Amino acid sequence: xxxxxxxxxxxxxxxxxxxxxxxxxxxxxxxxxxxxxxxxxxxxxxxxxxxxxxxxxxxxxxxxxxxxxxxxxxxxxxxxxxxxxxxxxxxxxxxxxxxxxxxxxxxxxxxxxxxxxxxxxxxxxxxxxxxxxxxxxxxxxxxxxxxxxxxxxxxxxxxxxxxxxxxxxxxxxxxxxxxxxxxxxxxxxxxxxxxxxxxxxxxxxxxxxxxxxxxxxxxxxxx
Numbered sequence: 001x002x003x004x005x006x007x008x009x010x011x012x013x014x015x016x017x018x019x020x021x022x023x024x025x026x027x028x029x030x031x032x033x034x035x036x037x038x039x040x041x042x043x044x045x046x047x048x049x050x051x052x053x054x055x056x057x058x059x060x061x062x063x064x065x066x067x068x069x070x071x072x073x074x075x076x077x078x079x080x081x082x083x084x085x086x087x088x089x090x091x092x093x094x095x096x097x098x099x100x101x102x103x104x105x106x107x108x109x110x111x112x113x114x115x116x117x118x119x120x121x122x123x124x125x126x127x128x129x130x131x132x133x134x135x136x137x138x139x140x141x142x143x144x145x146x147x148x149x150x151x152x153x154x155x156x157x158x159x160x161x162x163x164x165x166x167x168x169x170x171x172x173x174x175x176x177x178x179x180x181x182x183x184x185x186x187x188x189x190x191x192x193x194x195x196x197x198x199x200x201x202x203x204x205x206x207x208x209x210x211x212x213x214x215x216x217x218x219x220x221x222x223x
Contacts, residue, residue, distance in 0.1 A: 001034040001119040001156075005044065007066025009051035010192050014119075015061060015077055016054035017187065017194065017214065018154065022115050023083040024210050025152075025203075029114035031088045032074065033105070035096040037121055037132060052189065053218060057081050096120075097132045105139050108146040115152045116143060123157035124171055124195065137178040140197065144179060150200045152207070159191035168223045171195055186223040187211050193223075 005011060022030045049062035061080045065073055075087045091104055108116065121133035130136060135155055143153060160167060164186075172184045175197065183204040186195050198204050211222040 001036050002039050003069050004039045006069055007049055007062040008045045009047035012049040012052040012054040012062050013189055016058040018117055019077055019081050022085045027114055028112040029086050031114050031116045033090045033118045035120045105142055110148045113148050113150045115154055117154045119156045137175055141179045150203050153197045155195045157193040157195050164188040164193050187220050189220045
């Protein structure tokens with residue numbers, strides 16, 4: 001995640017979907033690991049929030065993020081949508097790097113069911129080299145050990161020039177080789193997919209149904 005991405009069209013999908021999912025599951029907490037990296041000189045992040053047809057309150061929320069560039073505004077999301085869950089920003093002031101990553105992903109709570117949302121610039125580690133813009137499969141395993149069985153991990157996955165259905169199949173295979181006792185589903189739009197993981201088959205079953213409901217009113221596809 002970079003500050004320059006705040007409030008763009010991917011952000012609109014991101015916050016609309018995760019607000020919907022957290023609220024629909026009745027979870028108490030949306031725990032966000034932003035995995036911040038420094039801004040760059042590209043034009044990434046210039047797309048308008050209304051390019052994704054989110055709810056109007058989400059569009060307004062994204063416009064505020066875009067104007068203020070203040071991460072603390074993210075915590076106001078449930079208030080904007082009238083939801084009752086809470087948001088926690090985990091290590092919000094820390095840039096993610098190759099060094100000391102273990103401590104970055106520790107300290108998660110298991111006191112309630114939650115969605116742990118991870119926002120790496122590029123998504124999950126590729127088959128060859130990885131860098132600070134990726135999330136490693138071993139890091140997912142570590143986080144699953146810290147949270148409740150019914151909790152969920154959702155990962156931002158950027159399009160990497162292969163069909164999302166094929167990419168998802170590869171991600172699932174690699175994930176299960178590291179953490180065999182999980183179930184996985186996903187939802188995607190344009191150049192963005194969310195890979196959703198839980199130790200609970202029941203929870204993933206609920207999410208598949210919620211994804212189907214979401215897809216009826218949004219231009220997304222489900223896996």
